[in-house]
Amino acid sequence: DARVTQTPRDKVTEMGQEVTMRCQPILGHNTVFWYRQTMMQGLELLAYFRNRAPLDDSGMPKDRFSAEMPDATLATLKIQPSEPRDSAVYFCASGLVLGPKHEQFFGPGTRLTVL
Amino acid sequence: KQEVTQIPAALSVPEGENLVLNCSFTDSAIYNLQWFRQDPGKGLTSLLLIQSSQREQTSGRLNASLDKSSGRSTLYIAASQPGDSATYLCAVAGETSGSRLTFGEGTQLTVNP
Numbered sequence: 001d002a003r004v005t006q007t008p009r010d011k012v013t014e015m016g017q018e019v020t021m022r023c024q025p026i027l028g029h030n031t032v033f034w035y036r037q038t039m040m041q042g043l044e045l046l047a048y049f050r051n052r053a054p055l056d057d058s059g060m061p062k063d064r065f066s067a068e069m070p071d072a073t074l075a076t077l078k079i080q081p082s083e084p085r086d087s088a089v090y091f092c093a094s095g096l097v098l099g100p101k102h103e104q105f106f107g108p109g110t111r112l113t114v115l
Numbered sequence: 116k117q118e119v120t121q122i123p124a125a126l127s128v129p130e131g132e133n134l135v136l137n138c139s140f141t142d143s144a145i146y147n148l149q150w151f152r153q154d155p156g157k158g159l160t161s162l163l164l165i166q167s168s169q170r171e172q173t174s175g176r177l178n179a180s181l182d183k184s185s186g187r188s189t190l191y192i193a194a195s196q197p198g199d200s201a202t203y204l205c206a207v208a209g210e211t212s213g214s215r216l217t218f219g220e221g222t223q224l225t226v227n228p
Contacts, residue, residue, distance in 0.1 A: 031214050033214075042218065042220060042221075043204075043218050045215055045216075048213075048214065048215070050214070055213060055214075056213065056215070091158060091159070093159075095214065097214050100146045100147070100166060100167065100168075101146065101147060101164075101166060102146045102147055102208035102214045102216075103147065103149060103161070103164050104149065104161070104206075104214075104216060105161055106151075106158045106159040106160070106161070107158055108157065108158045109157075109158050111156075
């Protein structure tokens, strides 16, 4: 049963610390997305990649957030330095874009709490 | 800019009822529409995807329809069960937005035993 996996599932850290979240997309998928979900803002797209190349990162605060795909099996989202307002659930999703079909499958999320 | 609206925002029904969740979108130039379910504290589970050339898709007790020209989709749940209680989200992939999904705010469904 192919699934998107994310680690860690929960992270509590102090303001100013670096946070790295990892995602393993479904094998064979060519597109990876990072989302953030909060009660106030709902789901926000932070960045996404196609064939490991960044296509759009306009949703990310550039000064503190960075997203990379070191290889096809790993995507990372890093926050440095973290702030309390970054507290949210961060989701990774992957999809196989084939012609007109754009489908996404979500991971379980990383719940981040910044104190 | 694509906007997606879901009505109602919340719905409470007794077990066994058939129900309909509504989703509307402003730009009909879409690749596909996807329905998700989200349980509290969990990720999004994909339920159904309807491509722009399709009218409906079915999976078990779920049936989703798409009327692209009018910018509407419905998710029909037959014989609802308490286990169906969750937030249901619809999302569209627009032709001008690459692979980005535009999400609605969701319908929070409670099925009472």
